[in-house]
Amino acid sequence: MWLKFSKMHGLGNDFVVVDLVTQSGFIRPERVRELAHRNFGIGFDQLLIVEQPSRPDVDFKYRIFNADGSEVENCGNGARCFARFVYDQHLTGKRTIRVETANGIIELNLTDDNQVVVDMGKPILIPADIPFSANQFAPEYSIEVDGIGAINIGAVSMGNPHAVLRVDDVDTAPVESWGPLLESCPQFPRKVNVGFMQVVDEHNIRLRVFERGSGETLACGTGACAAVVSGQLRGWLKPGVTVSLPGGELFIEWDGENSVNMTGPANTVFEGRVNV
Numbered sequence: 001m002w003l004k005f006s007k008m009h010g011l012g013n014d015f016v017v018v019d020l021v022t023q024s025g026f027i028r029p030e031r032v033r034e035l036a037h038r039n040f041g042i043g044f045d046q047l048l049i050v051e052q053p054s055r056p057d058v059d060f061k062y063r064i065f066n067a068d069g070s071e072v073e074n075c076g077n078g079a080r081c082f083a084r085f086v087y088d089q090h091l092t093g094k095r096t097i098r099v100e101t102a103n104g105i106i107e108l109n110l111t112d113d114n115q116v117v118v119d120m121g122k123p124i125l126i127p128a129d130i131p132f133s134a135n136q137f138a139p140e141y142s143i144e145v146d147g148i149g150a151i152n153i154g155a156v157s158m159g160n161p162h163a164v165l166r167v168d169d170v171d172t173a174p175v176e177s178w179g180p181l182l183e184s185c186p187q188f189p190r191k192v193n194v195g196f197m198q199v200v201d202e203h204n205i206r207l208r209v210f211e212r213g214s215g216e217t218l219a220c221g222t223g224a225c226a227a228v229v230s231g232q233l234r235g236w237l238k239p240g241v242t243v244s245l246p247g248g249e250l251f252i253e254w255d256g257e258n259s260v261n262m263t264g265p266a267n268t269v270f271e272g273r274v275n276v
């Protein structure tokens with residue numbers, strides 16, 4: 001079965017986007033893994049699927065698969081590409097689009113200057129809901145990780161789980177060695193995305209993210225939101241933060257209570273057809 005797709009990226013976090021509103025098909029997890037391969041497949045960090053919603057108050061359903069084939073709850077850079085895709089492919093004429101994810105509703109706004117603003121919803125901080133094994137909320141937790149030892153992290157869910165570590169310099173941070181050890185540590189029963197954050201000043205951070213199920217990516221939207229939330233909760237940041245990632249910059253705003261807003265670009269690289 002052949003399906004049309006678009007290859008897109010948000011700051012170098014790259015996606016294959018498939019419309020299953022006007023096409024029908026199904027992509028098995030093994031096939032997702034094959035297609036994600038950068039030599040034997042198309043190559044992508046995540047596969048994004050556009051589906052009909054299951055409720056009347058939203059425009060689409062948004063499903064996300066990591067490169068390892070696992071289905072996940074949210075993807076921030078993907079959300080911006082999702083908005084650009086459904087608009088450019090004429091699946092909607094709306095510039096404000098409400099989308100159902102595995103973890104609730106997010107709202108996407110296409111701006112006149114080619115950016116997409118995403119209302120990512122409220123951060124989830126209650127440990128059991130992240131899920132993270134701690135008895136009660138704290139801005140920072142000390143955890144013991146096999147192969148690393150004791151480290152301090154912030155734990156935040158943006159629909160998907162994130163651990164946020166502060167480092168002096170992201171360029172020398174142990175992303176490749178600590179990322180996989182933390183990703184699978186037992187304190188996060190559904191695994192975790194791991195952010196390494198360098199605080200430049202109260203409104204600027206540098207960030208690298210080792211993503212659950214995909215490895216280090218050039219940018220992670222939910223990771224940027226989680227890092228800013230964690231940085232504000234730990235007293236290092238003030239509302240309105242520019243996050244500099246290896247692939248470019250995102251602007252994240254959180255008032256300390258309500259939804260997190262993320263602003264950034266979304267680009268289409270090419271379109272094609274793939275046999276699934």
Ligand SMILES: N[C@@H](CCC[C@H](N)C(=O)O)C(=O)O
Nearest residue numbers: 075076077160212220221222
């Ligand atoms: N790249 C993403 C996050 C994708 C999902 C993540 N790897 C997970 O497993 O939760 C983003 O931009 O947020």
